[in-house]
Amino acid sequence: MHVHDTNHSHLPVPQRACLFLDFDGTLVNIAPTPDGVVVPTDLTALLDDLCDALGGRIALVSGRGVSSIETHLPAFVGIVIGGHGAEMRDQNGTMVRLAGCDTDTAGAHDWARQVGLKYPGVGVELKRTGAAIHFRQAPEWELSVRRAAEVFADETTGLAVQESHMAIELRPKCANKASAIESLMRANPFAGYRPIFAGDDQTDRPAMDFCQAAGGIAISVNGIHPTADIQLGSPRAVRALLRDWLG
Ligand SMILES: [Mg+2]
Known part of the structure; x- marks a missing residue:
């Protein structure tokens, strides 16, 4: 309270x-x-x-x-x-x-597009500095998307997973x-x-x-x-x- x-x-x-x-x-x-x-x-x-x-x-x-x-x-x-x-x-x-860090933005965009195809109903937002997956309209995919984001962030350099309201995002680590x-x-x-x-x-x-x-x-x-x-x-x-x- x-x-x-x-x-x-x-x-x-x-x-x-x-x-x-x-x-x-x-x-x-x-x-x-x-x-x-x-x-x-x-x-x-x-x-x-x-x-x-x-x-x-x-x-x-x-x-x-x-x-x-x-x-x-x-x-x-x-x-x-x-x-x-x-x-x-x-x-x-x-x-x-x-x-100032180098991030693989193109890689993040490719990843986000693939996630959008794999999990129907999620929203894909491509940003100049990263990408976000919105699951407000498909909340059943939250865990899957989070795991996928964590795996991708581990495999690539310069990107970190960012949680926000009903979304998982890859942003520049720095x-x-x-x-x-x-x-x-x-x-x-x-x-x-x-x-x-x-x-x-x-x-x-x-x-x-x-x-x-x-x-x-x-x-x-x-x-x-x-x-x-x-x-x-x-x-x-x-x-x-x-x-x-x-x-
Ligand atoms: Mg806010």
């Missing part, structure tokens, strides 16, 4: 903060398929206002590829970190590959959300500000830990992080908290 806390008094004022936000399950409800996500009408305006209030010290931090975030949030002009920290669209709109945020925090415009991170998934927990250790605040959605500073129950509650915070 966690406490639902919609009070923003724990948050540093926007003038002293920087903000890192997961997308699926944090800003928008999780959909049956990644493409099926519905972006609430108030989200674009909220992100715009956050960008202004924070002087650009805001980044979306997603397991999706940057191009997928751009499809769903075409008006967002801030920084986007994609592929669990493997790639970034920086404040100038330039694509940067963050993770990429994660926490290290991507850490590198952003070393430079302008983020350095010296208190980081706030909001997330709802296992992949978000190290990023939350990093922000707390850096004197910032972790916002946990749906109880993913029991020792986060703020516990919220839904993306709607996250959006409401951020809106209240701007005043």
Whole structure:
């Protein structure tokens, strides 16, 4: 049982903060398929206002590829970190590959296509930095897909298995959300500000830990992080908290 806390008094004022936000399950409800996500009408305006209030010290931090975030949030002009920290669209709109390790992306794509053929009903998502298998619509294959992913990750170099909501993913071993945020925090415009991170998934927990250790605040959605500073129950509650915070 966690406490639902919609009070923003724990948050540093926007003038002293920087903000890192997961997308699926944090800003928008999780959909049956990644493409099926519905972006609430108030989200674009909220992100715009956050960008202004924070002087650009805001980044979306997603397991999706940057191009997928751009499809769903075409008006967002801030920084986007994609592929669990493997790639970034920086404040100038330039694509940067963050993770320096060599990964066999083509091999991961081949593997994912084969899994898609072998296990009917699973969804195959090819990313610039890896591949994901979604089994929300075929949950009976979860164990088989996980085992197959583990075997493939063992056999190849530079790829790690990443668990998320009803999906198993191969991502670059050296990429994660926490290290991507850490590198952003070393430079302008983020350095010296208190980081706030909001997330709802296992992949978000190290990023939350990093922000707390850096004197910032972790916002946990749906109880993913029991020792986060703020516990919220839904993306709607996250959006409401951020809106209240701007005043
Ligand atoms: Mg999420």
